[in-house]
Amino acid sequence: MNTFKINQLIGVAIFLFSVFVAVPYAIAASGRWDFYYTLTSVALLSIASAGVWLTFYIGRINIGQGAFALIGGYVSAILVTKAGLSFWLTLPLAGLFCAFIAVLIGLPILRLRGVYFAMVTLVLTEVSRLTMLALPITNGAKGIVSIPLPGALSIFGLTLIPDFSMLKNDKLAFYYVACVLMVICFAGMYRLVNSRFGHLCRSLQQNEELASSIGVNIAYLRIVVFAISSFLGGIGGAMFVAISQSIYPSSFQVSDSINFMLNCFLGGLGYVFGPMLGTLTLYFGWSLLFELGKYQLLIYSSLLIFLMLVLPNGLLSIRFSKMKGVQK
Amino acid sequence: MEQVIVNALYLGSQYAMIALGLTLIFALMNVLNFAHGQMYVLGGFVTYTIYGRLGFPFIVALLGTAVTLAIVGALIEYFLFRPVIRRSVREESTMLLAAGIAFLLDAVILLVFGEKQRGVPKILDGVFNWDFRIILPYDRILVCVLAIMSIAGFIAFMQFTKTGRALRAFAQDRVAAELMGVNVDRYSMIGFALGAMLAGLVGGLLVTITGVNLGMGGPVSIKAFMMVMIGGAGVISGAIAGGFILGALEAVGLAVLSQYGDITYLLIFASLMVFLSFRPQGLMGKPWG
Amino acid sequence: MNPLLQVKNVTKKFGGLTANRDVSFDVEEKEILSVIGPNGAGKSTLFKMITSFLSTTSGEVFFKGEKISNLSPHLVARKGVVRTFQETTIFKSMTTHENVIVAQHLRAKATLAGYFFGTKAAREDVKKFSGTADEILEFLGLDDIRDEIASNLPQGHLRALGIAIGLATNPTILLLDEPFAGMNHDETMHTVGLVRKVRDSGVTVLLVEHDMSAVMAISDRIVVLNFGEKIAEGTPKEIQNNEKVIEAYLGSEDITIGI
Numbered sequence: 001m002n003t004f005k006i007n008q009l010i011g012v013a014i015f016l017f018s019v020f021v022a023v024p025y026a027i028a029a030s031g032r033w034d035f036y037y038t039l040t041s042v043a044l045l046s047i048a049s050a051g052v053w054l055t056f057y058i059g060r061i062n063i064g065q066g067a068f069a070l071i072g073g074y075v076s077a078i079l080v081t082k083a084g085l086s087f088w089l090t091l092p093l094a095g096l097f098c099a100f101i102a103v104l105i106g107l108p109i110l111r112l113r114g115v116y117f118a119m120v121t122l123v124l125t126e127v128s129r130l131t132m133l134a135l136p137i138t139n140g141a142k143g144i145v146s147i148p149l150p151g152a153l154s155i156f157g158l159t160l161i162p163d164f165s166m167l168k169n170d171k172l173a174f175y176y177v178a179c180v181l182m183v184i185c186f187a188g189m190y191r192l193v194n195s196r197f198g199h200l201c202r203s204l205q206q207n208e209e210l211a212s213s214i215g216v217n218i219a220y221l222r223i224v225v226f227a228i229s230s231f232l233g234g235i236g237g238a239m240f241v242a243i244s245q246s247i248y249p250s251s252f253q254v255s256d257s258i259n260f261m262l263n264c265f266l267g268g269l270g271y272v273f274g275p276m277l278g279t280l281t282l283y284f285g286w287s288l289l290f291e292l293g294k295y296q297l298l299i300y301s302s303l304l305i306f307l308m309l310v311l312p313n314g315l316l317s318i319r320f321s322k323m324k325g326v327q328k
Numbered sequence: 329m330e331q332v333i334v335n336a337l338y339l340g341s342q343y344a345m346i347a348l349g350l351t352l353i354f355a356l357m358n359v360l361n362f363a364h365g366q367m368y369v370l371g372g373f374v375t376y377t378i379y380g381r382l383g384f385p386f387i388v389a390l391l392g393t394a395v396t397l398a399i400v401g402a403l404i405e406y407f408l409f410r411p412v413i414r415r416s417v418r419e420e421s422t423m424l425l426a427a428g429i430a431f432l433l434d435a436v437i438l439l440v441f442g443e444k445q446r447g448v449p450k451i452l453d454g455v456f457n458w459d460f461r462i463i464l465p466y467d468r469i470l471v472c473v474l475a476i477m478s479i480a481g482f483i484a485f486m487q488f489t490k491t492g493r494a495l496r497a498f499a500q501d502r503v504a505a506e507l508m509g510v511n512v513d514r515y516s517m518i519g520f521a522l523g524a525m526l527a528g529l530v531g532g533l534l535v536t537i538t539g540v541n542l543g544m545g546g547p548v549s550i551k552a553f554m555m556v557m558i559g560g561a562g563v564i565s566g567a568i569a570g571g572f573i574l575g576a577l578e579a580v581g582l583a584v585l586s587q588y589g590d591i592t593y594l595l596i597f598a599s600l601m602v603f604l605s606f607r608p609q610g611l612m613g614k615p616w617g
Numbered sequence: 618m619n620p621l622l623q624v625k626n627v628t629k630k631f632g633g634l635t636a637n638r639d640v641s642f643d644v645e646e647k648e649i650l651s652v653i654g655p656n657g658a659g660k661s662t663l664f665k666m667i668t669s670f671l672s673t674t675s676g677e678v679f680f681k682g683e684k685i686s687n688l689s690p691h692l693v694a695r696k697g698v699v700r701t702f703q704e705t706t707i708f709k710s711m712t713t714h715e716n717v718i719v720a721q722h723l724r725a726k727a728t729l730a731g732y733f734f735g736t737k738a739a740r741e742d743v744k745k746f747s748g749t750a751d752e753i754l755e756f757l758g759l760d761d762i763r764d765e766i767a768s769n770l771p772q773g774h775l776r777a778l779g780i781a782i783g784l785a786t787n788p789t790i791l792l793l794d795e796p797f798a799g800m801n802h803d804e805t806m807h808t809v810g811l812v813r814k815v816r817d818s819g820v821t822v823l824l825v826e827h828d829m830s831a832v833m834a835i836s837d838r839i840v841v842l843n844f845g846e847k848i849a850e851g852t853p854k855e856i857q858n859n860e861k862v863i864e865a866y867l868g869s870e871d872i873t874i875g876i
Binding site for chain 1: 689691699700707708709711719720727733782783785786
Binding site: 061105107108109111112115116118119120122123124126127130131133134135253254255258261262265269294295297298300301302304305308309 | 354358360362408411412420421423424425427428429431432434435436438439546547550553554556557561590591593594597600601602604605608
């Protein structure tokens with residue numbers, strides 16, 4: 001037990017070191033500044049994927065995260081441009097708004113299971129895109145552009161985050177912010193899954209009827225989990241908007257929702273850090289294939305299908321069979 | 329008013345055909361076919377090639393499309409779904425496979441046909457005009473009639489042929505059908521081929537009116553999912569009802585709401601939410617769990 | 618004094634089909650009451666209505682004088698009316714011990730957020746649950762398989778685990794749905810012993826069962842259903858000699874042993 005804990009600590013230390021020290025150093029040495037954008041994207045996408053993973057954890061296939069990323073993005077963009085709020089204030093607001101929407105929508109649809117839930121959430125993604133096209137406040141297909149960079153964040157005169165437009169290297173700054181958010185998100189997820197909260201989620205995933213017969217308020221728990229999931233989606237979306245300084249109805253669409261789900265599945269559904277691993281693999285895989293030009297999508301999808309044929313139960317299914325071997 | 333009803337019929341007939349294919353595949357194999365919209369697009373491009381580029385008669389192009397898509401569907405079932413269904417433990421696996429196939433078809437269409445919007449010459453000229461109360465181009469009327477004929481043909485096939493009856497038995501109760509000696513592998517393949525063929529045929533019909541482009545796949549799948557949810561998954565009558573209901577809602581929405589911006593789909597979705605909270609299994613679906 | 622559980626004129630219709638018609642009976646504190654009847658007599662439907670997994674078409678169920686029909690299942694469980702399932706329903710990918718820990722949800726003092734942040738109440742809960750789970754496993758003789766993944770367990774153990782999950786909720790009345798189905802004689806007698814032990818610890822037991830010899834051995838009183846209606850009620854002896862019951866059982870195809 002003790003050695004296990006020490007190993008874990010070492011693992012976390014290595015991870016934090018490589019994210020916050022080694023990677024920036026390596027990028028500075030190699031001069032591949034474009035990697036910052038890639039890695040920042042991975043960090044943010046893995047936050048949104050973590051939300052999807054959590055809904056998987058209560059036994060629901062969620063293909064609606066694109067909708068919440070889009071909504072979160074728009075909330076932040078509108079509050080910054082129209083109401084003149086500081087980005088750092090809009091970030092939690094975007095998450096909370098998404099959580100609120102999730103509660104409204106979740107009340108009816110979380111009763112659905114399996115393929116049915118998957119279908120509704122997928123439709124939700126498309127509907128949110130169409131809504132953003134139609135609403136007057138979102139400025140239709142033209143989107144919202146030239147959103148100012150995040151300003152300074154200071155509490156009681158102490159500057160926590162400097163004004164991004166004053167920075168020489170805002171790429172690095174965004175990278176740090178994204179990584180900090182990712183670390184907080186996954187630390188929270190780890191805590192959640194390993195607490196009694198996570199236990200209850202698993203009871204839901206395995207048998208909802210039994211869970212309710214032992215007194216678990218399954219409807220409430222489902223809503224809470226879906227709200228947390230959508231909160232993460234909104235945070236991810238809002239951060240993306242801050243980086244790209246623009247948002248369009250097509251910024252997050254059906255294929256993004258599907259990719260969030262793929263990230264979780266590839267990373268493994270039984271493992272908290274799965275979404276991070278899956279996002280890294282898929283996003284880097286996709287970027288590496290960029291060199292192949294118009295064959296990119298063909299090779300990417302063929303690889304995906306090939307992977308499903310070889311490992312129909314996910315990447316980490318290899319890992320799990322090995323783990324079991326060690327335990328016995 | 330009359331115009332709205334006619335528009336609803338016109339939209340509903342195509343939608344019902346799309347939903348039929350999706351629900352058939354779902355009923356037989358419990359697979360949610362994400363690639364359904366891509367099959368529609370592929371159908372459109374095949375018709376475009378045979379009719380628009382090579383100059384064969386339209387009806388030949390439609391037949392060619394049906395055959396091509398049936399073959400594509402059968403191959404996908406045989407080489408991809410069958411091995412994965414056999415070995416996977418979770419139902420998510422087939423969904424992911426379907427998503428992968430959607431990407432793959434997109435890639436293939438991109439490489440073979442390019443990403444441009446393609447259209448074909450009109451199959452019929454002229455506009456039907458009844459006292460300015462109903463205005464409908466003749467080619468739309470023809471497409472609508474062909475779609476309704478296809479649906480009727482499909483229903484007749486399911487009701488009156490031996491294969492159709494076996495498919496229905498299979499869809500109702502897989503285990504019982506197996507015990508009665510229905511060859512599961514064979515009928516999965518036939519069912520998938522039929523589903524793909526229906527999707528392709530609608531694509532082929534509509535290429536004459538809206539043209540076809542690579543980006544249409546996703547939205548078509550989404551609409552198909554909505555119809556299936558309205559009508560109830562895996563039920564043929566439900567798919568047809570869902571198709572016509574969505575068609576009607578869209579036609580009404582276009583007529584009434586167009587001046588308020590395109591919030592038709594937001595309203596349809598909101599009503600779908602309310603509807604599903606009362607009837608999660610859809611209009612004609614069986615209750616589950 | 619009021620009986621612990623009262624079923625009053627309960628009727629359930631599915632479309633044109635009547636699953637239960639006007640069923641009434643009482644369950645007294647600390648007794649073992651069995652509901653029996655041929656296949657399709659509406660026993661399971663009745664069970665689901667008592668625990669609010671199904672709503673009643675008409676009629677009511679009272680627990681300690683409080684109406685409990687047509688609520689949410691988890692609220693009924695909170696009041697102390699807990700059911701186990703006909704199929705061996707357990708949390709399959711958890712260990713035996715984890716199953717019983719999760720099932721103690723109703724004894725929890727902390728909130729969800731409390732568990733997340735690890736408040737004092739939450740830490741105490743977690744500690745207590747682990748201990749109670751061990752006690753329950755020992756009580757039912759399951760301590761040997763404490764750390765086995767539940768899906769690997771043999772059937773007899775699964776049934777006992779089902780009872781353990783029920784007990785973990787600290788029920789006043791435990792409803793067992795066919796606890797002896799599919800068991801051989803030895804397993805049945807073992808489980809009969811467990812159910813008695815549960816009752817002796819102060820829990821009232823209501824069970825639905827098919828296996829006559831077990832029912833006759835275990836029950837204080839028996840209620841007999843046929844075609845959804847109550848046809849008899851009484852001690853095992855009275856039931857064995859009741860003509861209507863004999864007719865119902867002989868008239869149906871399955872002539873069960875014991876009568």
